[in-house]
Amino acid sequence: MKLKAHIAYTFIFLFVGFSAFTQTRKELEKKRKELKTEITKVNKLLFETKKKKSNALDDLNDLNKKISVREQFIKTINLETNALQKEINTNKKQLDLLQKQLTKLKADYADMIFKSYKSKSQQSKTMFLLSSSNFYQAYKRLQYMNQYTAFRKKQGEEIGEKTKKIQHLNDSLFLKKQAKDTLILIEKEQKEKIEADQKKQKNLVSSIKKKEQKYKQELQKKQHQEKIITAKIDKIIRDAIASSNKNRKKGVKESSGFILSPEAKLLATKFESNKGKLPWPVKKGLITRKFGIQKHPTIRGITINSTGLHIATEKGSNAQSIFNGKVLGVQLLSEGKKSVLVQHGSYVSAYNNLEKIYVKKGDKISTGQDLGQIFTDKVTGKTTLIFALYKNTKKLNPSDWILKQ
Template sequence: MPLKKLTYLLLTCLFASLLTGAPAYGQRTKKTRAQLENEKKRNLEKIAETKKALENAQAQKEVTVGNIKAIKEQISSQEEQINLMEQDIDLIDMEMQDIVSAKEGLETKLQQLQKEYAAMLYSASKNSGKLNKLSFLFSASSFNELFMRYKYLQQYTENRKAQVIQMNKVAALLRERQSNLEGKRSDKKRILSAKVVETKNLEDLKTRQTAMVGELSKKETDLRTEIEASKRSVTRLDNLIANIVAREISRKNKERERLQDQEAKIAKNRPTKQPAKKSENLDGAETALGRSFGASRARLPWPVQRGFISDRFGVKEHPVLHGVLINNNGIDIQTPSNATVRAVYDGTVKDISEIPGLGKVVTIQHGEYFTVYANINQVFASVGQKIAAKETIGTAGVSSGATEINFQIWHNTERLNPESWLVPR
């Protein structure tokens, strides 16, 4: 292969590798960067919600268990924010390493291109001293040789032009990488400064939490009385939901038995050769609704438009009294005053009751699943009503000094963790 053609191919491949390799770091970190930014945004929204709850607590000038739960959640969110900042710094370090590596590679390739170009210029100047282009052309022994010499000179000129263009593009890429690197350094410096501020805020929150817990601990007798009353309320709610579920299971079983008896009578009176017609299953819609609900994990809307989880599912230590365990069959969600409560899925209102300590309770059936909304102040639904997802069913009540609802999900008699069913916030 002629030298000129080989050089041209090498340059083309070299620049192609630059173009394909240059954005590699962006592609590798794009998803991680997007996920991190999304998590930071959601966490900042959570911090804003808990901050508003704490500001309301300050206005009341009385420490309550609801306030303690709010500040505990605020501290958790603040710690998560600092953790996300540390992840951001680690990610920036990775991106900077990738940029530096790409920049060094570009610098090496630019030096190589410049060296090759200098060799081409030297060769051209060296040849021009011995014979010019015209003499080179007309010294050919035949027309074919003349044509080949002309094509050689043409390709040589084009190759030099291409070399200059490629060097300019590599230089532009280098300037871009340098700009990106300086931007990342600036981002890291800004995040480090913000982390110092957030760490100080976290320390202040923990100091405030200690003071609030200390103040509320003086009311230990009242708190223990409140805990016992709450346990009785939870037991009554458990029994209520269990009875609703049992009633619905019994209803469906009786309906199936009625359909089976009806089909048996029809089959008995049907001529032997006449094909049997399958009766319509009246609970087919409920079964389909249950399957649809069951496939909605992590996609259900929140029962309130704004708010944060102030108490999570399961058994945990009381936020004030050490060694005292409390249980939550659902999750508590603190929300702004007079917030509306909405259904999380299509269904039918099966029960509306009132339980001391838990306010009004609305139970909605979704096939084999049931959602429970406790501590409702005003109820805007009625038993037997068909409810659509996000349709308002009432307003949130006040519990433990905060506007808060209790939200539960049951699969027949099994209690589920609602947090894993709701859209992440």
């Protein structure tokens, strides 16, 4: 009895361990698939659109992005391979345990059948019953015979179940070994691609260092242009807040933020409740620059202050509103580019670097509505939306608000 209990507990322990590994591997498998999709996006949105004449600094940034995603991909494959190996080891332990149990069951069953054949023929069963000293003893002997028959049947069924489990584990081991071998091949292929990209990376870094001053000036010029655009957007928001304060009802104190109607307050509450679940401002996109202050990845001494997300997308793509609202303003920026601001109660989403505009100030907007076509650079061939988010005048990190991809 103790032996049976020990075997049962061991089996439960192994099964629980196996479940834990499976859960972890499923998460890793999901992440690997997401990273594979991101690699496809990087190639499509950053490399397929490249023109012959391009900027070495931009090329290096794109290459760094591709290498970074591939490195994450390889790391995830390694973790998934390790998780698979743990599952394989656990399966082997289960298999050994089940095979030992099966061997013992078969031996016990064979012994029981042999003894039954030797001493319990149909005649001996009848004589066993007839030789009872009274009816009660005959009844007890009949019960014992029925229990013995049932036990034999149960042991036979148990042998069948154990055999099926062993077959299932054998199949599972085979599939897991195949999956592991496939992952190892994928990892090898990705490492070769990274090595090729790293050679290009080294050449680009060398090229940039020779003209570092030129690239610094270009970056500073771009930063200056972005500051001007941000200042214009900030002014639109401040003017709108001042206008809402000017039109406030009697008895309502002046505020540093928007004075909202009950309807606008409800809209702001709904917007807040969707934090982390809001749709992307483009159908297909890849973040090429994050929000906030960050050191330039290549040029020393240059700090980037990104007021929004830079999202690469396909040529001809439209910017889409992330939530219901109304157009707060349409801004003409440098080089004929445009910007649309959509108000969602006390929140404002800004869609910069547009080529065409489909809406005008005061228009009511619904979630997912096209606002304008995103500008495509004729030199680099890239299509990039600059997406910013505000609560009143405070700049927010859009990555915290839109769906994770």
